[in-house]
Amino acid sequence: MKSPTRARALKAGYRSGLEEDVSNELKSKGVSFGYESIKIEWVDHKVRKYTPDFILPNGIIVETKGRFVAADRRKHLEIKKQHPEMDIRFVFSNANNKLNKGSKTTYAKWCEQKGFLWAEKSIPQFWLDE
Numbered sequence: 514m515k516s517p518t519r520a521r522a523l524k525a526g527y528r529s530g531l532e533e534d535v536s537n538e539l540k541s542k543g544v545s546f547g548y549e550s551i552k553i554e555w556v557d558h559k560v561r562k563y564t565p566d567f568i569l570p571n572g573i574i575v576e577t578k579g580r581f582v583a584a585d586r587r588k589h590l591e592i593k594k595q596h597p598e599m600d601i602r603f604v605f606s607n608a609n610n611k612l613n614k615g616s617k618t619t620y621a622k623w624c625e626q627k628g629f630l631w632a633e634k635s636i637p638q639f640w641l642d643e
Contacts, residue, residue, distance in 0.1 A: 526548075531579055531634075532548075532567075535567060535577055548566065555592045569641065571643050573640055575601075575602055575603075580610075583612075583613075593629070602632070603620070604632050605621070605633050606634065608633040
């Protein structure tokens with residue numbers, strides 16, 4: 514069964530409550546943005562397409578994540594390698610979540626190790642000002 518937050522987000526056209534929250538925040542700040550408005554090809558033994566969550570006017574791509582599973586991490590490493598010109602950043606529901614049970618590495622630490630900028634819950638104003 515869908516959570517009330519997810520059901521509300523789906524009704525509003527988003528895939529998660531966090532995506533809807535970030536969208537509402539951007540709107541309240543008067544920031545124009547694209548939501549899932551581009552597709553980025555990347556190769557994984559076959560051509561795949563990645564649809565980023567948010568594209569800011571300055572070109573920054575923001576991906577929102579509640580869960581950051583191994584397949585997502587691998588995909589983003591490949592995209593970064595194949596498209597180094599793209600500035601992809603993450604907004605996590607909880608950046609202190611561990612990658613998996615028993616791991617000491619958090620989502621935030623993984624981003625830092627791999628060269629991705631990250632934030633928790635919302636897009637920092639300085640990202641919008643860049």
